[in-house]
Amino acid sequence: MKVVHTIAELRDHLRAFESPSFVPTMGNLHAGHLQLVDQAKPLGDVCVASIFVNRLQFAPHEDFDSYPRTFEADCAQLEAHGCDIVFAPNERELYPQPQTFKITPDAALDSILEGEFRPGFFQGVATVVMKLFQCVFSHVRQEGHAVFGEKDFQQLMVIRHLVQQFAMPIQIHGGAIVRAEDGLALSSRNGYLSATERAEAVALSRTLRAMIAQVQQGSRDWAQLESEAISSLKGRGWGPDYMTIRRRYDLQLPQSGDRELVALGAARLGPARLIDNWSFDLD
Numbered sequence: 001m002k003v004v005h006t007i008a009e010l011r012d013h014l015r016a017f018e019s020p021s022f023v024p025t026m027g028n029l030h031a032g033h034l035q036l037v038d039q040a041k042p043l044g045d046v047c048v049a050s051i052f053v054n055r056l057q058f059a060p061h062e063d064f065d066s067y068p069r070t071f072e073a074d075c076a077q078l079e080a081h082g083c084d085i086v087f088a089p090n091e092r093e094l095y096p097q098p099q100t101f102k103i104t105p106d107a108a109l110d111s112i113l114e115g116e117f118r119p120g121f122f123q124g125v126a127t128v129v130m131k132l133f134q135c136v137f138s139h140v141r142q143e144g145h146a147v148f149g150e151k152d153f154q155q156l157m158v159i160r161h162l163v164q165q166f167a168m169p170i171q172i173h174g175g176a177i178v179r180a181e182d183g184l185a186l187s188s189r190n191g192y193l194s195a196t197e198r199a200e201a202v203a204l205s206r207t208l209r210a211m212i213a214q215v216q217q218g219s220r221d222w223a224q225l226e227s228e229a230i231s232s233l234k235g236r237g238w239g240p241d242y243m244t245i246r247r248r249y250d251l252q253l254p255q256s257g258d259r260e261l262v263a264l265g266a267a268r269l270g271p272a273r274l275i276d277n278w279s280f281d282l283d
Helices: 008-015 029-041 071-080 123-135 154-164 188-192 195-201 203-216 222-235
Strands: 002-004 022-027 044-051 086-089 146-149 170-173 239-247 258-269 270-282
Touching: 002 008, 002 123, 002 146, 002 154, 008 044, 008 086, 022 123, 029 044, 029 146, 029 170, 029 258, 044 071, 044 123, 071 086, 123 188, 123 195, 146 154, 154 170, 154 188, 154 258, 188 203, 188 270, 195 203, 195 258, 195 270, 203 239, 203 270, 222 258
Parallel strands: 002 086, 022 044, 022 146, 044 086, 146 170
Antiparallel strands: 239 258, 258 270
């Protein structure tokens, strides 16, 4: 496995290949990330993973400085899973000058859910992903492939739209959420939790599942479902941002006849902000 730190090195190594597969990460890898690498490996003729903590997607009060950085351990895990190239630029390499050109997603998607509670987040994500795609796929002679986790459901939707609207020769693949035995979605931020908080953290997933059960039993009062779920978590000491049922294809509130839905939630527990989602179909 090669570890490169500059765009020039990366492009030099990739010139011999026709169809890279790519997994962008911010490091501090867990089994969910490694499953994405396993998924990406057979899709192309070379497997690339990036490790870069992207300042543009963090608000000033968020955890950019404290975000866990475990580079040596990350590289060891990536090599064990067959990754061919790790691209690990520093900020000066990826942003040699202030990034004044930025990608702004459609407001209909950017202003809701994560976008409402983390303004500027998706602009930061879309901008760094566009830049990383330019680094990895600039010499593609066939279609490239990129794999993103479905835990970040709205982010995956933003990236799919980005690729479609800019006619990029990249196929976007979603990787299924990897969960602990108790159902908690794996996340780098789970490491912020104390033992007591970790035991409580599964309540987010269970509350979403309870919302789904009510919908499957006939409930269609979306506002009441959200209110009850938020109240339930608040009563357990959480700080919920949203708990909601949405249409899978555009994340708007369901209308009569919509069958493909997703339950999404984001809430703070102690020092960690956790997100989760479950997709489901109505009969």
